Amino acid sequence: MTRRFDAIIVGAGQAGPPLAGRLTAAGWKVALIERHLFGGTCVNTGCTPTKAMVASARAIHLARRGAEFGFSTGGEVVVDMARVQARAAAISAQSREGVRGWLDGMDGCTVIEGHARFVAPDTLAVGDEHVSAPRIFLDVGGRAVVPPLPGIDTVPFLTNTGILALREVPKHLAVIGGSYIGLEFAQMFRRFGARVTVVEKGPHLVAREDEAVSEAVRGIVEGEGIAVRTGAECITLSPHEDGVAVGVACTEGEPEVVASHVLLAVGRRPNTDDLGLEAAGIETDERGAICVDDGLATTADGVWALGDCNGRGAFTHTAYNDFEIVAANLLDGGDRRVSDRVSGYALYTDPPLGRVGMTLRDARATGRPLLVASRPMSRVGRAAEMGETRGSCRRLSMPKPGASSARRSSASMATRRSTASSTPSTPARPMTCCSGRCRSTRRCRN
Numbered sequence: 470m471t472r473r474f475d476a477i478i479v480g481a482g483q484a485g486p487p488l489a490g491r492l493t494a495a496g497w498k499v500a501l502i503e504r505h506l507f508g509g510t511c512v513n514t515g516c517t518p519t520k521a522m523v524a525s526a527r528a529i530h531l532a533r534r535g536a537e538f539g540f541s542t543g544g545e546v547v548v549d550m551a552r553v554q555a556r557a558a559a560i561s562a563q564s565r566e567g568v569r570g571w572l573d574g575m576d577g578c579t580v581i582e583g584h585a586r587f588v589a590p591d592t593l594a595v596g597d598e599h600v601s602a603p604r605i606f607l608d609v610g611g612r613a614v615v616p617p618l619p620g621i622d623t624v625p626f627l628t629n630t631g632i633l634a635l636r637e638v639p640k641h642l643a644v645i646g647g648s649y650i651g652l653e654f655a656q657m658f659r660r661f662g663a664r665v666t667v668v669e670k671g672p673h674l675v676a677r678e679d680e681a682v683s684e685a686v687r688g689i690v691e692g693e694g695i696a697v698r699t700g701a702e703c704i705t706l707s708p709h710e711d712g713v714a715v716g717v718a719c720t721e722g723e724p725e726v727v728a729s730h731v732l733l734a735v736g737r738r739p740n741t742d743d744l745g746l747e748a749a750g751i752e753t754d755e756r757g758a759i760c761v762d763d764g765l766a767t768t769a770d771g772v773w774a775l776g777d778c779n780g781r782g783a784f785t786h787t788a789y790n791d792f793e794i795v796a797a798n799l800l801d802g803g804d805r806r807v808s809d810r811v812s813g814y815a816l817y818t819d820p821p822l823g824r825v826g827m828t829l830r831d832a833r834a835t836g837r838p839l840l841v842a843s844r845p846m847s848r849v850g851r852a853a854e855m856g857e858t859r860g861s862c863r864r865l866s867m868p869k870p871g872a873s874s875a876r877r878s879s880a881s882m883a884t885r886r887s888t889a890s891s892t893p894s895t896p897a898r899p900m901t902c903c904s905g906r907c908r909s910t911r912r913c914r915n
């Protein structure tokens with residue numbers, strides 16, 4: 470039997486539930502299919518538990534700095550990892566139940582639990598059942614990449630999911646990958662009391678940023694006692710009596726790091742390999758990201774892809790903004806485009822790194838005149854009062870072609886007040902449709 474709806478949404482992550490809300494409010498009959506945890510990555514194994522743990526780590530860090538602020542805790546700060554873990558899990562659970570309750574109570578929304586797979590362009594199978602609709606929205610997210618590092622099959626390792634279940638502080642955590650996930654976990658576990666080594670194959674940490682920003686971040690984490698090994702292009706893993714031997718012999722320094730635990734934080738891949746996309750004629754690029762046009766339509770009529778699975782952003786705020794674009798275009802007669810989005814980035818180390826708009830490197834590459842203003846946090850009065858003088862803030866401005874005053878600007882800052890993660894809607898640089906192979910460019914435009 471096939472159940473018919475006006476629309477089907479696959480995935481209850483960051484874009485699916487709000488889209489269900491808008492569509493049902495417009496009178497559509499909607500099916501929302503989720504195969505695992507409501508709220509998706511962000512709520513269950515991403516933003517929510519990690520930021521809860523970042524908060525524990527920061528409280529612990531501040532307690533250790535008590536003397537500086539004028540108090541004493543009467544001895545060494547003792548970390549109870551099981552309680553840190555339980556606190557984060559409870560905050561996640563509350564959010565997950567909130568998403569589930571919202572969908573269950575949504576008039577016109579049918580929640581179906583199970584793995585969805587296309588069997589025809591307008592039909593998905595979920596277990597023994599078939600559901601069909603003229604409009605289908607994919608919000609299937611992604612999962613941690615596990616690269617074929619030599620020895621990977623011979624040792625235990627963690628990803629962002631497994632590390633959240635640790636109830637004891639690792640003796641020595643080796644973090645492979647020095648970007649968002651790697652650095653957030655590296656700093657929090659260092660503050661929990663672990664020895665931590667970050668192993669990054671590129672020459673810099675957080676390589677999307679300007680070199681000076683990357684080096685400032687490196688200085689901050691090294692200042693807390695985290696060892697950083699960059700340029701580690703030939704990492705090997707092998708069993709060791711004390712855990713895992715991580716070979717980093719290709720760089721200067723010790724050729725091997727022996728860790729009790731290894732975290733892989735080397736990127737994410739979209740959950741598109743088991744969706745039956747070929748049955749609907751939906752194309753993907755070489756990373757498995759679904760090819761979409763500027764309005765997030767896929768290469769199949771009546772199918773859209775939102776969030777991490779379309780490769781056009783990998784943040785909660787970009788997934789949510791995808792929902793806003795699709796809903797505005799379908800329901801409000803809008804003509805919103807992904808290429809109109811100014812990307813905002815936030816790395817929740819402490820101090821956090823926030824950036825909206827271009828890097829200095831990209832701005833310089835335009836060849837246009839630039840105004841650059843920067844200030845170390847050590848020269849900001851409020852930062853000194855808060856004891857938060859690490860890092861700096863910077864603002865870039867460039868005149869619009871033909872305009873006399875500086876109109877476009879970007880800002881990056883590593884400061885306590887840079888934690889906003891919303892995305893402004895002023896024009897940004899153009900983005901390409903797909904990151905690589907796209908057999909059809911019918912819907913792909915810059």
Ligand SMILES: Cc1cc2nc3c(=O)[nH]c(=O)nc-3n(C[C@H](O)[C@H](O)[C@H](O)COP(=O)(O)OP(=O)(O)OC[C@H]3O[C@@H](n4cnc5c(N)ncnc54)[C@H](O)[C@@H]3O)c2cc1C
Pocket residue numbers: 479480481482483484485502503504505506507508509510511512514515516517519520583584585586608609610611629650740743744775776777778782783784785786787788817890
């Ligand atoms: C450790 C970590 C920390 C992060 N921290 C931040 C942060 O601080 N700020 C930020 O902006 N971003 C952060 N992110 C990124 C953020 O979590 C993602 O960008 C966001 O969750 C993407 O939302 P989504 O809706 O695209 O996908 P997801 O949230 O991954 O949701 C996809 C859902 O689809 C379901 N699904 C998949 N396939 C199927 C199928 N075939 N049938 C049925 N259901 C299916 C999945 O079970 C899942 O529930 C973090 C990510 C990680 C891993």
Ligand SMILES: NC(=O)c1ccc[n+]([C@@H]2O[C@H](COP(=O)([O-])OP(=O)(O)OC[C@H]3O[C@@H](n4cnc5c(N)ncnc54)[C@H](O)[C@@H]3O)[C@@H](O)[C@H]2O)c1
Pocket residue numbers: 616618645646647648649650651653668669670671674675676701704734735736737782783784814815816817
């Ligand atoms: N604060 C946030 O908003 C936040 C937090 C966590 C995750 N996220 C999202 O999740 C995505 C994934 O994060 P991520 O940090 O895993 O990936 P990433 O793509 O941001 O960075 C991966 C890092 O691993 C390195 N790397 C790749 N292969 C390697 C190898 N074999 N050995 C050593 N290093 C290697 C890369 O050079 C890069 O520095 C991010 O792009 C981001 O969008 C966001």
